[in-house]
Amino acid sequence: DSAAISADGRYVAFxxxxxxxxxxxxxxxxxxxxxDMLNGTTTRVxxxxxxxxxNWVSSGPSISGDGRYVAFxxxxxxxxPGDTNDAQDVFVCDTHTGAVVRAxxxxxxAxxxxxxxxxxxxxxxxxxxxxxxxxxxxxxxxGVPAGNAVMHANLTGETQVITEQSGxxxxxxxxxxxxxxxxxxxxxxxxxxxxxxxxFVHFTDAAxxxxxxx
Numbered sequence: 001d002s003a004a005i006s007a008d009g010r011y012v013a014f015x016x017x018x019x020x021x022x023x024x025x026x027x028x029x030x031x032x033x034x035x036d037m038l039n040g041t042t043t044r045v046x047x048x049x050x051x052x053x054x055n056w057v058s059s060g061p062s063i064s065g066d067g068r069y070v071a072f073x074x075x076x077x078x079x080x081p082g083d084t085n086d087a088q089d090v091f092v093c094d095t096h097t098g099a100v101v102r103a104x105x106x107x108x109x110a111x112x113x114x115x116x117x118x119x120x121x122x123x124x125x126x127x128x129x130x131x132x133x134x135x136x137x138x139x140x141x142x143g144v145p146a147g148n149a150v151m152h153a154n155l156t157g158e159t160q161v162i163t164e165q166s167g168x169x170x171x172x173x174x175x176x177x178x179x180x181x182x183x184x185x186x187x188x189x190x191x192x193x194x195x196x197x198x199x200f201v202h203f204t205d206a207a208x209x210x211x212x213x214x
Contacts, residue, residue, distance in 0.1 A: 002123045004063040004070075010038050011067030013045070015059050027053035032061045032072045034095060045070045045093040048079050049100050059121040062133075065177075068096055069130030069154070071103065073117055088115040090124050090135050092154050103133045103152040104142070107159045112139030117172065118147060125175045125182075131155055132179035132206055134162065136170050149173045149184055151204060162202055179206040 003014040012035045019025045021033055022044045031053060032046040046058035054076030061072045071092045077083045079091050080102050089112065090104040103124075104116035116137040117124060124135040134151040142150050142159055149162040149170050162182050163170050171185030182202045 002060060002121075004061050004123075006063050006067035007065040007128070008067075011036060011063060013061040013063040013070050013072075015061065025053060027055060029054060029076075030057045030059060032058045032070065032074075034063070034067070034070060036067075043095065045095060046072055046074055046076070046079075046091075047093075047100065049098060051098065052078065054079055060117065060123040062124050062126045064126050064130030065128035066130075069094055069126060071124045071126045071130075071133045073122065073124055073135070075120075083111065085111045085113060087112060087139075088117070088120065090116050090133060090152075092126075092130070092133055101154060103154065104135065104137065104139070105152070105157075105159065106142050107157060109157060110141065112137060113141050114138035114146060116142075118170075119172075122172050125173045127175045127179035127206075128177040132175055134173035134175045134179075134182055136172060136184075149182065151175065151179065151182065151206065153206075160204065160206065162204060175204075180204055 005012050017030045021042050034043050046054045054074050055078045056075040058074035063070050075088045093100050104112045118136040118138050132151050136149045138146045140146050152159045169187040174183045
């Protein structure tokens with residue numbers, strides 16, 4: 001499975017099925033962990049806000065630039081109260097406070113009605129400061145048709161559209177440093193200059209874009 005590293009290389013987020021990396025790991029599922037390479041400590045982050053491990057598999061981690069926030073996907077139903085959609089969801093853990101929030105929700109906090117991200121084990125993406133998390137979704141109630149990509153603001157709760165394609169596949173999302181741009185693969189042409197599908201860069205308007213003129 002995928003792993004992710006903070007900007008300075010101190011923190012590494014990864015997936016493991018081992019049950020001896022932290023104490024009381026008794027859920028018999030794959031979990032997401034963070035290794036502090038400086039202090040030599042390992043912490044499990046695919047837990048609820050009380051530290052209870054997820055009751056199903058977790059995967060696809062991404063970590064913020066300073067290592068504070070870790071986003072991941074899980075089919076566990078005990079990460080937050082009210083998780084009743086029977087679907088894979090995206091969560092973000094604040095490793096400083098232990099708080100865990102669900103990101104695969106609409107701007108009013110309603111849970112997605114299908115898997116996010118689309119693929120099992122598909123990596124999600126965080127902006128450098130951890131404010132924005134981007135992911136694909138099969139849900140139809142997050143503001144886009146099923147099979148598209150969205151991004152969620154962890155501080156404000158806003159969910160913003162990245163793509164609104166119909167009849168086309170959308171690949172995993174990678175956000176830029178500040179979340180202003182999203183890179184992803186799309187199974188149909190989005191640029192009139194090109195006739196084929198491919199990788200595209202989308203301006204999300206989540207942050208200021210600078211253009212140098214000379």
